[in-house]
Amino acid sequence: MSTTRTDGVRPEGRTLLPQVRLKHTGRWISAAVIVVLLVLLVIGASQGDIDYAAIPAYVVSPVILEGLVNTIVLAIVAQVSAIVIGVAIALMRISKNPVAVAFASGYTWLFRGLPVLLQILLWYNLALIFPNLQLGIPFTDIVFVSLNTNDVMTTFVAAFLGLALNESAYMAEIVRAGLKSVDRGQIEAAQSIGETPAQRMSRIVLPQAMRVIIPPTGNDFINMLKGTAMASVIGYMELIKAANNISSFNLQVMETLIAAAIWYMVIVSIASIGQYYLERAFDRQDRRPGGRGKAPTLRRRVAADLGRAPLIRSTQ
Amino acid sequence: MTTTAPAPVLEAISIGKSYGHNTVLEDVSLEVYPGEVVCIIGPSGAGKSTFLRTLNRLEVPDTGEVWVGGEPMGFELRSGRLHELSERRLSAQRAKTGMVFQHFNLFPHLTVLGNVMEGPVQVQRRRSREVREEAVAILERVGLGDKLTHYPGQLSGGQRQRVAIARAVAMKPLFLLFDEPTSALDPELVGEVLAVMAGLAKDGMTMLVVTHEMAFARQVADRVVFMADGGIIEQGPVAQVLEQPREPRTRQFLQRVLE
Ligand SMILES: Nc1ncnc2c1ncn2[C@@H]1O[C@H](COP(=O)(O)OP(=O)(O)OP(=O)(O)O)[C@@H](O)[C@H]1O
Ligand SMILES: [Mg+2]
Numbered sequence: 290m291s292t293t294r295t296d297g298v299r300p301e302g303r304t305l306l307p308q309v310r311l312k313h314t315g316r317w318i319s320a321a322v323i324v325v326l327l328v329l330l331v332i333g334a335s336q337g338d339i340d341y342a343a344i345p346a347y348v349v350s351p352v353i354l355e356g357l358v359n360t361i362v363l364a365i366v367a368q369v370s371a372i373v374i375g376v377a378i379a380l381m382r383i384s385k386n387p388v389a390v391a392f393a394s395g396y397t398w399l400f401r402g403l404p405v406l407l408q409i410l411l412w413y414n415l416a417l418i419f420p421n422l423q424l425g426i427p428f429t430d431i432v433f434v435s436l437n438t439n440d441v442m443t444t445f446v447a448a449f450l451g452l453a454l455n456e457s458a459y460m461a462e463i464v465r466a467g468l469k470s471v472d473r474g475q476i477e478a479a480q481s482i483g484e485t486p487a488q489r490m491s492r493i494v495l496p497q498a499m500r501v502i503i504p505p506t507g508n509d510f511i512n513m514l515k516g517t518a519m520a521s522v523i524g525y526m527e528l529i530k531a532a533n534n535i536s537s538f539n540l541q542v543m544e545t546l547i548a549a550a551i552w553y554m555v556i557v558s559i560a561s562i563g564q565y566y567l568e569r570a571f572d573r574q575d576r577r578p579g580g581r582g583k584a585p586t587l588r589r590r591v592a593a594d595l596g597r598a599p600l601i602r603s604t605q
Numbered sequence: 606m607t608t609t610a611p612a613p614v615l616e617a618i619s620i621g622k623s624y625g626h627n628t629v630l631e632d633v634s635l636e637v638y639p640g641e642v643v644c645i646i647g648p649s650g651a652g653k654s655t656f657l658r659t660l661n662r663l664e665v666p667d668t669g670e671v672w673v674g675g676e677p678m679g680f681e682l683r684s685g686r687l688h689e690l691s692e693r694r695l696s697a698q699r700a701k702t703g704m705v706f707q708h709f710n711l712f713p714h715l716t717v718l719g720n721v722m723e724g725p726v727q728v729q730r731r732r733s734r735e736v737r738e739e740a741v742a743i744l745e746r747v748g749l750g751d752k753l754t755h756y757p758g759q760l761s762g763g764q765r766q767r768v769a770i771a772r773a774v775a776m777k778p779l780f781l782l783f784d785e786p787t788s789a790l791d792p793e794l795v796g797e798v799l800a801v802m803a804g805l806a807k808d809g810m811t812m813l814v815v816t817h818e819m820a821f822a823r824q825v826a827d828r829v830v831f832m833a834d835g836g837i838i839e840q841g842p843v844a845q846v847l848e849q850p851r852e853p854r855t856r857q858f859l860q861r862v863l864e
Contacts, residue, residue: 477663478710478769482724482776483700485693492727496714 339543347535347548356531357552363445363527364514367453372506374453375460382465393461401458406519409451413523415442448520456513463505467498499571507564511557528552612675614639614779614811620659620669629655630666631835637780637813642806644822645815647832648858653815656832657782661702662695674701674779700728703773703781707789709765711757717744717768718753724776743771747801763794767801780811787818819862823847831855
């Protein structure tokens with residue numbers, strides 16, 4: 290007797306039935322367990338034999354701040370050098386010159402294969418086998434520069450070489466993957482309008498490779514910030530060595546290490562935020578059909594991740 | 606006869622190319638004169654794309670010569686010998702040719718305007734203000750004056766291919782090479798691209814077009830070249846090759862396509 294409705298309108302007189310939503314009892318229980326465990330953890334930590342009140346002073350103490358600056362300088366110098374060397378090795382790796390390809394493969398194999406700590410120690414002790422570093426023409430008496438290895442191989446230089454060369458091998462792989470990700474047709478199109486190899490690389494290939502290169506490079510830089518800790522082994526004054534210097538006088542080992550830990554968290558967080566904005570800058574509109582707007586800001590994205598509106602309203 | 610024939614703008618002489626044991630092109634010769642529109646037709650695997658790509662040296666032929674505007678492509682003529690050019694100088698030669706690809710190959714990180722301005726500004730080193738005016742005019746002519754700041758990812762296939770044509774035209778090349786410019790398009794988008802190409806032909810652009818669009822060949826081409834098995838089987842005026850082919854292979858192919 291009922292007729293089929295095709296106009297998409299709710300039939301007259303038909304009311305919607307009430308719906309009873311599922312209660313997520315399990316979710317509530319597990320959330321409660323987590324909160325209880327965390328509270329117990331905090332209570333336990335507060336009862337430890339530790340002088341929490343001393344930590345803030347260590348965080349801003351001149352020794353720790355010097356260590357902080359040295360950590361940042363070492364990480365940035367090593368990462369930037371690794372990027373430059375990595376690009377060069379990657380270009381050799383994809384070149385048509387078999388000697389360059391073999392060299393690049395061997396380089397990656399060697400510097401990626403050895404533990405960074407071992408590499409730092411090898412560089413630091415170079416004077417044991419080469420007391421002098423000379424620049425001259427082999428098999429002649431002509432020497433342009435001659436230096437005492439121990440003068441050259443400071444703790445900074447040894448740590449820098451160990452970290453930068455190891456990282457450059459990883460960067461070479463990252464850059465190579467980025468270059469390979471660019472469609473072959475892009476190079477042909479650039480060729481067809483007469484671009485030179487250098488123009489093709491800088492104008493067409495690298496900008497497109499960047500979106501593949503940047504995320505892993507950001508992760509590597511964060512690892513690099515933490516990896517500088519290994520330089521403490523040879524006595525470079527980075528954060529951990531600075532913390533140890535203080536605690537060797539007053540035995541507040543945990544307090545000074547926690548001060549160092551706080552700084553690591555700060556710089557790693559800043560680096561993560563920087564990485565987010567760098568990625569956004571290279572994430573052009575081209576892969577986002579229709580939309581010409583920018584990606585959401587970090588605050589909005591975090592808010593979205595947390596499933597609620599931004600805490601601070603933007604003023605636009 | 607007192608008039609001298611014009612020099613060909615593009616001349617391929619005895620081009621040969623193989624990949625390993627697979628001979629893809631064998632002794633292919635072709636001349637294209639200024640203002641001519643030549644369509645290349647033929648079955649899949651005939652070597653049409655490979656031949657087209659040897660003309661701007663995207664593919665290096667094993668044997669033979671390509672002359673573009675009176676210059677040997679990829680070489681310099683010195684004391685009766687051809688000396689191979691560096692990749693840099695070859696690039697300068699390529700700037701005099703234009704190519705439109707089956708899959709558009711637009712630069713996805715540049716806007717529509719950026720794609721069209723890239724060659725004139727970067728390769729020809731022209732001032733970007735005057736290039737911009739020209740590029741806008743060209744884009745208006747292909748019907749994309751309202752898409753200047755769009756990115757390729759925001760355009761339809763037909764619009765992308767029209768940008769690609771504009772990009773090639775902006776270089777003011779001696780001739781344009783098209784490799785199946787409409788075969789990656791949805792059927793309803795083919796017409797807008799062919800219309801732009803017909804417009805270019807009418808304006809006197811020299812074009813060499815690999816295509817399966819027989820209607821386009823019939824209406825726009827001056828000459829049709831039929832290729833099969835790595836060689837040119839037959840060529841001549843459109844009416845002759847398409848209506849009264851001399852070679853049985855051509856007849857066979859046409860029967861299959863026109864059915
Ligand atoms: N880079 C390559 N390496 C090896 N073989 C190739 C390469 N490029 C093309 N070929 C071969 O050369 C032959 C001709 O290819 P080509 O693409 O020129 O044909 P086509 O006439 O354009 O065909 P289609 O109509 O399918 O585009 C084919 O047999 C193909 O397999
Ligand atoms: Mg083809």
